[in-house]
Amino acid sequence: MKRIERVFEYLQEVAKSQDSEKALTATAIADNLGILRSNVSRELNKLYRMGKIMKISGRPVLYKINDENINDKIEIKTVNKINKIDKSAFSDLIGAEDSLKTQVEQAKAAVIYPPNGLHTLIVGQTGVGKTLLAHMMFEYGKEVGRFATNAPFVTFNCADYYNNPQLLISHIFGHIKGAFTGADKSVPGLIESANEGILFLDEIHRLPPEGQEMIFYFMDTGTFNRLGETKRERTASVLIIGATTENPDSVLTKTFKRRIPNIISIPPLAERSLKEKLEIMTVLFTEESRSIKRPVKVSSDAIKAIIGSIGNGNVGQLKSNIRLLCAQAFLNGIKTDGHIEITYQMLPANIKSGILPMSQTREDIALISRYIEKGLYVTPSSKSKLPRESEDEPFNLYQMVENKVNMLKREGIAEELIQQIVVADVNTYVKTFYNQKDDISLSVYDRLLKIIDADMVEFAQQVVSLVERYIKLVSRERFLYAFGLHLSSLFNRIKGKQNLHNALEGTIDTNSIEFKLATKIKLMIEEKYKVSVSKSETEYFAMLLQSLKQEDKSQKIVIAVAMHGEYTASSMVNVARKLFSANKAPILAFDMPLECRPEDMLNQIVEQLQNINCQEGVLLLADMGSLCSFGPILEERLGVPVRTLGMVTTPFVLEAMRKADIAGISLSAIYDSLKNFNGYEHNTLSIDDTNDRQKAVVTICSTGKGTAEKLQNLVIDILIDASMNHIKVIPIGIVDMHKRLTEIGHKYQIIAVVGIKNPHIDAPFIPIEQIISGQGDIILREIVGAKDIVKKDETNIVLKRFCEDGLQEMLLYLNPNKIIDILLKFINILEEKLKLTWDNPQKLRLIIHIGCALERMVINNGLKFNEKNIENINKEKLKVVEEAAKIFEETLQIKLTKDEMYYIVSMI
Template sequence: MKRIEKIYEYLQDFAAKNKEAQGLTATEIADNLGFLRSNVSRELNKLYRMGKITKIAGRPVLYSISKISNIQKKSDKMKVSVEKSAFSNLIGANDSLKKQVEQAKAAVIYPPNGLHTLIVGQTGVGKTLLAHMMFEYGKEVGKFANNAPFVTFNCADYYNNPQLLISHIFGHIKGAFTGADKSAPGLIEAADEGILFLDEIHRLPPEGQEMIFYFMDTGTFNRLGETKRERTANVLIIGATTENPDSVLTKTFKRRIPNIISIPPLAQRSIKEKLEIMKVLFTEESRSIKKPVLVSADAVKAIIGSIGSGNVGQLKSNIRLLCAQAFLNSIRSDGHIKITYQMLPSNIKSGILSISQTKERDDVSFISHYIEKDLYVTPTSPAKISKEKDDEPFNLYQMVENKVNMLKREGIADELIQQIIVADVNTYVKSLYNQKDNVTLSVNDRLLKIIDADMVDFVQQIVDLVERYINLISRERFLYAFGLHLSSMFNRIKSEKNIYHLLEGTVDNNSIEFKLATKIKLMIEEKYDVTVSKSETEYFAMLLQSLKQEDNSRKIVIAVAMHGEYTASSMVNVARKLYSANKVTLLAFDMPLECRPDDMLNKIVEQLQNIDCREGVLLLADMGSLCSFGPILEERLNVPVKTLGMVTTPFVLEAIRKVDIAGISLSAVYDSLKSFTGYEHVDLNINHSDTKEKAVVTICSTGKGTAEKLQNLVIDILVDVSMNHIKVFSVGIYDMHERLTQIAHKYQIIAVVGVKNPHIDAPFIPIEQMINGEGDIILREIVGAKASVKKEKTNVVLKRFCEDGLQEMLLYLNPSKIINSLIKFIEKLEKDLDSKWDNPHKLRLVIHVGCALERMVVHNGLAYNTESAGEVDTRVFNIIKEAAKIFEKTFQIKLTDDEICYITKMV
């Protein structure tokens, strides 16, 4: 019996024998039970938080059994609350969801009536399941009666009718609204003494949230149509949302929910948990069709690797469709149904790439231990993965050939096949030898059953050589694997079979593994008088790589944060391709212009909290508020943080190169990067011949995405000034100088626009100047259109950026139809308010007003709260309201006063 149970039982016995006594002190309990007083005090506080005992204030504090506990049985309920729970069958309850389960338990048992809870997570992660488990746990510990209600309501069902929604939750009286012929109770009354689960709680209108939080505060409510709040109910409210609570719930409502449980998406959970969930789902289908299901190892990998945003719900649908197809294929068979890699749809097949490319050692180890064979489940037994070894001897060639043939039939490119094969060789070899198997036989004895004694001695010499240069995961494992492979090689040579040359080039010829493999090749040729091909040397090297002890040293984390929708992501993707450092953690954070700095900071903190960054964080930012995040990150994460601004792709590449050096400190990386100016400086002697056509070049990180948008922007400006004969080319930083040289042979480059100055004999316009509007004027001057520019001329740059931004934000309104009116609205405000705004501020206003117009269309306008948002300037409010009449005149859309209040605060 645990200490806490002994203390609880002692209090029960004392209460039964001494009914008049108020209680016992911690010291008295410690002396009687022989425990330390500090330990007893700690357990008593736990029991108090669980509602099992009560405290009687005074000197000293007395503890006694609570009334609720006296009703319960002495030990069985206690064991449930302390040891067992309804969460026992939740996959991940002791791993990735351990914190969430502890939060859920605490919410249920917190005295006197539990904690109202909000469960946050993507669609399909199990929010409803967790709510039901909280309810079952509450019944187990005596918080709810066995017949207590669990009432579910989806707020989305009535989100467009707030009155009906509120009536549904709180009930209504006769005549409260048209059609209310009689009074009806609401869900609050139906859930009395139980739980009300509000799914998609973010769909509650502000007035509904206000009524809910008033009920949370007071326990009282009124039905719709009643004027006094005289009704009471004891209800634990659990809400669920897929949205960020800060952006969809009112601050006053969110403050009433002290317990927020965030469930991670399935893609972020461990391979082990994904596999366990998949086994459960396949078992359910097996029971449904009343047949065993066999899933090939490659299909298992592909299914796990294809897990995306759909979470468990999407995984369940995928598995059900696969089982249906397999069942159809085996309709005339009485045996099991089989799911193979070949029958998977293309979107699931591609999952084998991601699972094969995982760099997490624990994941690779788990895969090698559990997914070396097929998955087999039956209707009557729990899911089980076969871990028995093949009766056939180890044959690396056969494994490679089978996998290559399968992937080639699927049309997968050779370079991807190489990646998959190398990853699978690692998995195959690591799973080959398990020291727990055949423990009565030594490795030598096991090998002597397969190969002769002379070859075993020779392999021992090779292992001795290898161990002088690299650390092996296991000497025995390498001895066993290489001995069997050597035997297979000689059998192949004897039968004159060729091997695949597709794998040539998969191992770096300058690596220690390849150099050792070359020495082994020479030893074999000298010992056995045979010729060993280069492809065989590659196989030797792959065996060495597979069984080499991995470097577990921690690295500095690099976080790249930049303004724009995809800027940081594009830069990071280029850097990853150019410098493939496997152990460097490189994160991208894109900050759209309408994103608030606080939201961006929280996003960075949240992601960094989930990874190991004890060696420090190197924050590479472009400008503005992002450059000031360092001290705050340092305080919240409790790790060193260094910040460098004006980031470029070469800068990120150099940071990766520095961080990838084993043992280097954050300060050393920071100091070395402060003076970094680039890898090279190339001058292009461009011949400005009048016979050449003119051209403008745009430069961005990749030459795609942002660079192409920049190219279209420049084209718009040139068309606007009737200079559409000037060519515009888009290039990336990676091949910038080569591309500029090629363009300069045919064209006269008159201007360069973008993120990096190539230092050629042509004016350079930074992308920042294009954003703020200065670049538009400069480019017009360069192309000789200065005289045609008028002050009242539409800002082409602003229009382009605004339209692109609205394309991402609007669902119902057509950005190209409303953009002109939005620009005119901004221009009128500038004139009437006698203000001059830069393009970024105008962009924020246009995006906000465009979204406000769409909210008007769907009747979902914002509600302005003076208490939390502050008073507005009446003069500015009236000017904006007058300017907004352009939308009434043009589109018959009228902005509400609340929406105009928000615009006033932005202005």
């Protein structure tokens, strides 16, 4: 006879006896039946959920049989229930009847296995759906009666406290008063919160060995103790599900792993069948279709590329890729009412390349054709197989701070540490807050109007304008959105007369510009709305300002070059800057005329260094004499580390700049590496000019990467356009330039060099300025013997490439490839009508500005021209711009505002 049946029959016997009204405690039943009290308690709770017995609250809890069940036989109807609902809990899981069939069967067995289920470990890469499977197991348990409908599902990420085992164990098992410093009251843990339900431990491999030991003891006995207790007298009925991305054998103790009999391994998305990949992709596109309330059409080639590009990111990465593609397509078709379209041409390069492996497998191509013959078409009403995610709660800075403070206080964290943690966490959240919003079809203004009054939105804009005069924000829109919502929360607090416990007190520097601005904002609110705002609010305002202030990423070691002579140091630094292409590098030149006193020179150096950020240290490069002895004095007066090197030369300065540009390098590391520097090796070039080698054009920039590779692509475009694509284009950097040219010269015939520095070899040199201006295009065509096919309008290939690159960096919603030809045509119309001829840099500046103006029109966030300057606008030029701008209405259905046209006129 099963234990639950013994307990039920015993209660029936008591009910039929003379003590029919008597209710029993779990302890009394356990004593009479000779069963552990914890096991009896577990069975009594099951019987109560099944409706077989009554529970009488009190201390202790009492149980008695229901009158209608006095003669019933206890029947566990789990099997019948399973047969009825077998297609509900896991029916949304794609692959449940195919590649994940075994995993689903394991999950079901873990839930219904008597008496209390099997503790389970789910293993798989990030993004494969471990959390989703755990939730489905919980829903399945409720459907078969294993869990009550109101049973808890508690989630805990073990990585949150992996570096503090005591705090982690306290979080899981709870602690008593006095268990550790700061524990001023007893606090229950997650085990108690999850009683009669599931505790899901994500990243369970982060549990320390002592934590694993406590959990496997709980698995064995069902008993546990809070941190600080000596006896394990507490009981709970909890099914534990763990999840890990690691190999259990290498990250879990053997004894702990033995306590988890059920290990479910979920395969990565790349290993699942093509049919399942297509189903998952279809579901994700359907979800996006619902979000934007428009049908979505995806071409067959785009589907192949998306499927073929699936990598280690699994479903999570696939979802992000699809969301970005839908956002781009939505904005491309924002002026139309029909479906949005995703084609292969609009995919980014990393996804486009996915079509190659798909095109090599005939079976996959046939399968895609069978399922999605002419592409994919989904609508908002298409059936979705995945549960939808709940929307994020509105931004509430007070709630964020208070929740964080309360949680940390429960953990017994010291007050000073709490303040530091709160400031760091809120900063991190606010920085990413606005980026999480998906409703890109609305401007920030319109989005705020859905939540707060128009008057409050206008006031928030005034505050943003004030702030922008003093500090540079990461994003005006993000600050406007966050501040507007915070303002709404402030007035709700004032209206509800809620007192503010300022958890931020003392964490904000009262001498900072942010705090001073926050004080001014407080006064503005009081004056505008005739309310009294508490002083503590100032720190909340300052918190927002600090969180959304653009960070200074230029903290690098400062190089100070000090040399005798009128212009010696300045000249050397200017040469080094040009060679290194580092106009913003933290390097200063100090020229010391022979009649200048050392004390005056020292004071000049100190004064300039005090006005810049040199906290990472100063590298002083001097030539000789007293300048070499300034180091210790500078270190004392500036309060920063200083290292000095003498006998400075131009290569020495160049190498120092190169080393200082390396992220995270220390002053000592640069100093040690430069002590033995003897200059760059210079090899005399000896290039064999025989013509039996492949021809090559060499591009030179500062590093051979980045800009040099862009220049390489420009030259390749020119050569392809001139039908000279057999010529090799090789990018190199300035460092070891002559050595590299020698190596290239042995293998190729160098017919031209393009770049920032003339290497003075036996080959024509084309400065990068000429390439940018368009003249270099013609010169290069002549060098390679293609001058007979040059036409005037073909010189725009360089301009087009630069414009596309620039717009790619600036535009988020519009596709640069689609609008570039229209922008070039707009410029041509202006040139023709105004009888002007602009060079490529001028055209580039105009095109980038106008491209950004078009995007501003799309998101309803156009610039406002200063009314005072409108009277100075040239009316003839404005008329030409208005005529030319019709091309945007005809081709893109985008109309420039008058203010944006004023700006264009002012630029020409």
